Amino acid sequence: MAAPYAKLPPWVDYGLIPLVNVTVAFLVAGLVVLLVGENPIRAAQLLVQGAFGSGDGIGYTLFYATNFIFTGLCMAVAFHCSLFNIGGEGQAYVGGLGVAIVCLTFDTIFPWWINLPLATMMAALTGALWALIPAWLQATRGSHVVITTIMFNFIAASFMVYLLVGPLKPVGSMAPETRTFAEGAQLPRLDWMLEMFGLTIRSAPLNITFLLALAAAFGVWVLIWRTRLGYEIRTMGFSPTAAKYAGINQTKVIVIAMMVSGALAGMMALNPVMGDQTRLQMNFVAGAGFVGIAVALMGRSHPAGIIPAAILFGMLYQGGAELSFEMPTISRDMIVIIQGLVILFAGALEHMFRPTIARMFHMAGGGTLRPAAEPGE
Amino acid sequence: MSPDNCCGGAAHQTAFSGWIQAIKMLGFGNFEAWISATDGNRMAPYAIELTGINKSFGPVHANKNINLAVHKGTIHGIIGENGAGKSTLMSILYGFYQADSGQIEVDGKPVTINTPNDAIAMGIGMVHQHFMLVENFTVLENVMLGAEGAQLISGSITKARQELKHLEEEYALQVDTDAIIEELPVGLQQRVEILKALYRGAEILILDEPTGVLTPAEADHLFRILEQLKEQGKTIVLITHKLREIMAVTDNVSVMRQGEMVATRKTSETSVEELAELMVGRRVLLRVEKGEAKPGDVKLSVENLTVKDSRGVVMVDNVSFDVRAGEIVGIAGVAGNGQSQMIEAIAGIRRAETGRVLLDGEPIGVTGEADPFMLRKRGMAHVPEDRHHMGLVLQFEENENSILGYHGDDEYVNGPMLDIDGIRSDAREKIEKYDIRPPNCRLKTANFSGGNQQKIVLAREMEQDPTVLIVGQPTRGVDVGAIEFIHKRIIEMRDAGKAVLLVSVELDEIRSLADRILVMFAGRVVGERGPDATEGELGLLMAGVEGEPTKEAAE
Numbered sequence: 010m011a012a013p014y015a016k017l018p019p020w021v022d023y024g025l026i027p028l029v030n031v032t033v034a035f036l037v038a039g040l041v042v043l044l045v046g047e048n049p050i051r052a053a054q055l056l057v058q059g060a061f062g063s064g065d066g067i068g069y070t071l072f073y074a075t076n077f078i079f080t081g082l083c084m085a086v087a088f089h090c091s092l093f094n095i096g097g098e099g100q101a102y103v104g105g106l107g108v109a110i111v112c113l114t115f116d117t118i119f120p121w122w123i124n125l126p127l128a129t130m131m132a133a134l135t136g137a138l139w140a141l142i143p144a145w146l147q148a149t150r151g152s153h154v155v156i157t158t159i160m161f162n163f164i165a166a167s168f169m170v171y172l173l174v175g176p177l178k179p180v181g182s183m184a185p186e187t188r189t190f191a192e193g194a195q196l197p198r199l200d201w202m203l204e205m206f207g208l209t210i211r212s213a214p215l216n217i218t219f220l221l222a223l224a225a226a227f228g229v230w231v232l233i234w235r236t237r238l239g240y241e242i243r244t245m246g247f248s249p250t251a252a253k254y255a256g257i258n259q260t261k262v263i264v265i266a267m268m269v270s271g272a273l274a275g276m277m278a279l280n281p282v283m284g285d286q287t288r289l290q291m292n293f294v295a296g297a298g299f300v301g302i303a304v305a306l307m308g309r310s311h312p313a314g315i316i317p318a319a320i321l322f323g324m325l326y327q328g329g330a331e332l333s334f335e336m337p338t339i340s341r342d343m344i345v346i347i348q349g350l351v352i353l354f355a356g357a358l359e360h361m362f363r364p365t366i367a368r369m370f371h372m373a374g375g376g377t378l379r380p381a382a383e384p385g386e
Numbered sequence: 387m388s389p390d391n392c393c394g395g396a397a398h399q400t401a402f403s404g405w406i407q408a409i410k411m412l413g414f415g416n417f418e419a420w421i422s423a424t425d426g427n428r429m430a431p432y433a434i435e436l437t438g439i440n441k442s443f444g445p446v447h448a449n450k451n452i453n454l455a456v457h458k459g460t461i462h463g464i465i466g467e468n469g470a471g472k473s474t475l476m477s478i479l480y481g482f483y484q485a486d487s488g489q490i491e492v493d494g495k496p497v498t499i500n501t502p503n504d505a506i507a508m509g510i511g512m513v514h515q516h517f518m519l520v521e522n523f524t525v526l527e528n529v530m531l532g533a534e535g536a537q538l539i540s541g542s543i544t545k546a547r548q549e550l551k552h553l554e555e556e557y558a559l560q561v562d563t564d565a566i567i568e569e570l571p572v573g574l575q576q577r578v579e580i581l582k583a584l585y586r587g588a589e590i591l592i593l594d595e596p597t598g599v600l601t602p603a604e605a606d607h608l609f610r611i612l613e614q615l616k617e618q619g620k621t622i623v624l625i626t627h628k629l630r631e632i633m634a635v636t637d638n639v640s641v642m643r644q645g646e647m648v649a650t651r652k653t654s655e656t657s658v659e660e661l662a663e664l665m666v667g668r669r670v671l672l673r674v675e676k677g678e679a680k681p682g683d684v685k686l687s688v689e690n691l692t693v694k695d696s697r698g699v700v701m702v703d704n705v706s707f708d709v710r711a712g713e714i715v716g717i718a719g720v721a722g723n724g725q726s727q728m729i730e731a732i733a734g735i736r737r738a739e740t741g742r743v744l745l746d747g748e749p750i751g752v753t754g755e756a757d758p759f760m761l762r763k764r765g766m767a768h769v770p771e772d773r774h775h776m777g778l779v780l781q782f783e784e785n786e787n788s789i790l791g792y793h794g795d796d797e798y799v800n801g802p803m804l805d806i807d808g809i810r811s812d813a814r815e816k817i818e819k820y821d822i823r824p825p826n827c828r829l830k831t832a833n834f835s836g837g838n839q840q841k842i843v844l845a846r847e848m849e850q851d852p853t854v855l856i857v858g859q860p861t862r863g864v865d866v867g868a869i870e871f872i873h874k875r876i877i878e879m880r881d882a883g884k885a886v887l888l889v890s891v892e893l894d895e896i897r898s899l900a901d902r903i904l905v906m907f908a909g910r911v912v913g914e915r916g917p918d919a920t921e922g923e924l925g926l927l928m929a930g931v932e933g934e935p936t937k938e939a940a941e
Contacts, residue, residue, distance in 0.1 A: 237793055247781045251779045256734070256762065
């Protein structure tokens with residue numbers, strides 16, 4: 010018999026506990042900084058300063074956050090079906106191919122506002138197709154998606170390298186990348202949005218896909234909590250037996266959930282490929298697919314949690330880059346350590362502080378202990 | 387309690403046994419009880435005495451000023467509805483929780499119990515409702531677990547083996563010590579739990595809902611074991627909400643209601659009716675009142691149905707029967723004789739090997755394309771045996787569960803979107819109609835009590851106005867008040883002209899609800915009886931003793 014799983018008000022569950030987890034992660038990271046002989050408080054200042062101190066800083070933070078919103082949503086949809094889609098990385102990479110195909114074909118023909126929806130569809134389609142085979146194997150053969158999607162990440166990497174050093178490379182070029190897209194496939198920046206707040210932007214690549222990411226987050230919320238398909242996905246995720254009892258087609262739901270997940274990962278490619286580099290480069294995903302796992306865990310697989318979690322990780326990316334520039338002893342790898350700690354405390358050790366916090370609440374005699382209603386969304 | 391006490395008691399008994407025998411022969415049957423009572427009084431007044439125990443979880447006052455005294459060497463029952471505070475009280479005694487106030491005395495000495503280890507050290511053992519066994523360990527390894535004694539366990543294995551043998555002989559608790567737990571039937575697994583407690587020197591055994599997972603035969607065996615333990619001087623606290631068990635084995639019984647101890651009675655001086663009334667706080671109809679059945683056309687017809695389980699073992703063997711509109715057909719049988727597989731096949735969840743099932747005269751494709759979703763549309767409602775894993779998604783809000791299986795019906799969807807407002811208002815109506823508490827359709831389903839969860843399932847399936855209603859174990863883990871309600875609803879469905887197929891391992895339930903009783907044994911229907919069949923007659927059939935008693939009489 011376990012200790013009672015005390016019910017806490019939502020703001021504690023979804024606000025206070027993640028906050029405590031992140032704080033502890035930063036405290037431990039501070040110890041690591043101390044170990045390499047730097048001042049952790051100064052480092053933290055630099056990190057925050059780098060991420061939010063200037064218009065460009067904020068622009069970059071949100072640019073990275075855009076990637077993480079997409080990959081976080083990708084993980085979340087799969088989580089709701091109780092699937093662990095580790096293949097976000099590969100699906101995003103192949104999604105880049107979809108973007109490139111549209112851009113290379115239509116960049117001189119259509120303006121960006123026609124190319125964007127086309128590229129979005131193509132990115133979603135290629136990402137979804139990359140998830141299809143693992144999904145189908147899971148649904149019909151029981152091959153675990155964790156294994157198959159990891160393998161598909163490697164296949165994606167090799168496949169894209171082959172394309173980028175061969176068919177997609179312009180003749181005569183030495184770099185393994187496509188040609189630069191013409192203006193018709195370059196997305197408008199969101200400089201005006203930050204300028205409204207009196208910030209100036211010089212080079213930050215924050216572009217319109219950020220808004221697309223927010224729209225996708227809303228779309229995922231609608232899908233999961235407001236549609237019949239989302240209901241079936243959640244039923245399947247919580248209880249396959251109940252899904253069977255309810256006459257839900259399990260194969261179909263698994264395949265669709267994985268394809269939606271893959272499509273969201275694929276759409277992540279729009280941001281760096283069309284919004285920043287304006288060409289398809291090798292390794293443009295740069296680990297965003299894996300960061301998505303942490304983002305989804307921290308955000309409790311809910312879009313409203315994924316957006317702040319993605320911004321937090323965007324801050325770590327951007328602030329971390331600035332930090333390693335200012336403090337040479339802190340390399341980029343240190344930033345990975347900090348990210349790892351956040352994942353550790355927010356994801357893996359999610360329940361470490363929960364009992365203590367619950368007990369403190371208990372002692373405070375909280376009349377709020379038992380919420381009248383506990384909304385599921 | 388020290389081992390001396392128990393040995394002393396045993397010696398004492400032997401010395402007196404000649405006398406007792408003699409006195410018994412003279413017709414003073416009660417003398418033994420009197421001896422042991424006075425004996426108990428002299429050594430330690432009570433095995434357990436709880437005084438003024440209070441425990442709150444936030445605003446929920448789970449135990450209010452509880453007083454409880456358990457005589458040494460007796461079986462003491464604690465009954466109450468789900469959520470009455472029985473488990474909390476026992477968790478306090480076993481050291482899972484600490485009481486906010488109050489005093490615990492064990493063997494007349496005030497004690498503080500902070501952890502289960504404290505409790506074990508004081509000779510208190512607990513057998514949980516859900517077993518705490520390592521499935522892939524042997525019986526011996528499980529018994530030793532946590533009491534190995536040294537880093538190298540070879541020595542303690544020998545010791546444990548001897549000790550177990552001794553315990554088995556003393557209490558008639560035969561188990562193969564080298565059997566793997568997961569290969570043992572539930573009844574034997576429970577026996578291992580009891581052995582575990584005894585191995586740790588338990589003098590007081592707490593059993594939390596021990597028969598919830600047992601077949602009637604296994605339950606009877608358990609009661610014999612408990613009697614045996616009592617004769618050896620152990621004290622037993624039995625927590626249950628089944629009144630029959632209380633009447634069958636206990637010496638004293640305490641009734642809890644809404645966190646309070648409302649009464650303590652000598653079992654011999656009380657009745658099922660009185661206890662039920664004390665539990666619920668009002669008069670309860672234990673026998674369902676129902677009129678004559680008016681069977682109509684055949685609505686559900688099962689022909690030569692054969693079903694295998696996942697291992698390929700034939701679980702349902704060539705079964706045929708009909709259910710007519712306006713009648714309840716009850717399937718009786720010891721759990722595990724194919725009833726579960728049969729109703730799953732009929733409901734389209736499990737593929738059958740051969741045979742046909744006709745719903746309203748039309749085959750449902752039971753060996754192939756049967757789909758629960760389509761079957762619901764064709765008027766087959768199914769209340770599954772396992773509401774936790776099948777009938778409900780416990781993490782869902784109540785209103786989300788109120789559409790499970792019907793989530794594609796026009797009344798709940800607009801195209802691909804769910805009609806959230808419609809679903810919630812529909813859920814509120816059902817909550818009102820079925821008196822589901824708390825009346826909040828946004829509450830997580832896991833937060834409802836067992837009875838209310840079952841009402842959620844029933845409301846969902848019955849309100850669809852089905853032609854055929856399949857009900858599996860409608861009152862398993864459900865408290866007395868809700869049982870009455872559920873039984874009434876099932877009768878109402880019958881009277882409204884539905885064909886009802888009822889599967890239950892509770893013989894009482896089958897006998898009081900069904901108009902015809904089919905008994906299943908080893909996958910076959912071995913007999914059909916009317917509702918007036920005696921328990922003994924049905925019990926024989928359930929045990930696989932076939933043949934018409936009338937024929938036997940004729941021979």
